[in-house]
Amino acid sequence: MKIFAIETSMDETAVAVVEQTDKGVVRVLGEAIASSSEMHTKTGGVVPEVAAREQVVAMIPVVREALQRSKVESRRSNQEQLMSEGVEIVELNRWARKNIDMVAVTQGPGMIGSLLVGVETAKTLALTWEKPLVPINHLWGHLYANWIGGDKPPELPALGLIVSGGHTDIVLMHKHNNLEVVGGTGDDAAGECLDKCARVLGLPYPGGPEISRLADKFEAKKTKIKIGLPRPMKDSGDLMMSFSGLKAAFVREVQALGDGVSEEDKERLAYELQEAVVEVLVEKSLQAMDKYKPKSFLLCGGVAANSLLRRELELKIQNSQFKVQLFVPEVRYCTDNAAMIGAAAVFNHSPADISTVSADPALDLV
Ligand code: KG4
Ligand code: ZN
Secondary structure (H helix, E strand, O other), X not given: OEEEEEEOOOOEEEEXXXXXOOOXXXXXXXXXXXXXXXXXXXXXXXXXXXXXXXXXXXXXXXXXXXXXXXXXXXXXXXXXXXXXXXXXXXXXXXXXXXXXXXEEEEEXXXXXXXXXXXXXXXXXXHHHHOOOEEEEEHHHHHHHHHHEOOOOOOOXXXXXXXXXXXOEEEEEEEEOOEEEEEXXXXXXXXXXXXXXXXXXXXXXXXXXXXXXXXXXXHHHHOOOOOOOOOOOOOOOOOOEEOOHHHHHHHHHHHHHOOOOOOHHHHHHHHHHHHHHHHHHHHHHHHHHHHHHOOOEEEEEOHHHHOHHHHHHHHXXXXXXXXXXXEEOOOHHHOOOOOHHHHHHHHHOOOOEOHHHOOOOOOOOOO
């Protein structure tokens, strides 16, 4: 079964065609992505109106490119020649109608204008191709990024840590289509904290990778001067988290330096911020594993691209008594992409009545 998936919840326009392999994992036949994130670096954050307009412009070329790659991959023949010959959109459309079994799309949560571009495009294609339409929760998509590639799928029950720009949640996946939220932030998301702190340092959006880059520079110099940022709620005894106090403490540290924030200061602050965020996320993950004893642990979301977080979680699990297998998506499937939406649809495909599907910017995780 081939699933055509669209993701447009933030500033990406992403399309992918995926299918399940006989090993039970998800194979990506073809994908394409366009991002307007560079346009938001100057504004220090995503401007919704700008993002949605760019998505309208990018949608057809991205659909075309993803279909072209999928067609080539599924034929497995003379790829270069086919690619260089170019394939007309009409012909691709015919191929899709014949080969695609289902259309999946991110329904929410996200920015309304952006979601609408994806949802309305998906509805149109589902109607044109006469295929069922499956609305997918973006956050479920992040979890299912862990089913892409690899040799064997995660075993259930699994615990998941979704850490993105807008969400930080710990979820228990009992079975496919059966999720329970067991912890998470009560205020800012971890990614939001990184983005806002980066902005205070004058770094471009998105801030997470910038903080990580500076922190690595500091690490390389091996001058360990701690500034003592808090680890909020680390020992709260439950699975709740908070990142707004950390952000406030960070801002105070920057303000205390006045006008003279040097490159070295920035690196040191970024280092300490990354340490604080990662320490809390890893600690809460271990506490959750201790409580629920899952078979698998699924790290996911944009912040899961962070190399310190990936490394630390792996190390701490290795050194623990937990018999849990850690899954972490490839970096490109941590940040927003369409393959993860297709993967979620592979395992949760109750088709909806097209006329009732609508974008839902505030869609809850469960
Ligand atoms: O999942 P995602 O692409 O979009 C949302 O659904 O929000 O996550 C974006 C978040 C941003 O806050 C970004 O700063 C963060 O992921 N991020 C990172 C890294 N790459 C992206 N944070 C830390 N380290 C990274 N390497
Ligand atoms: Zn996301």
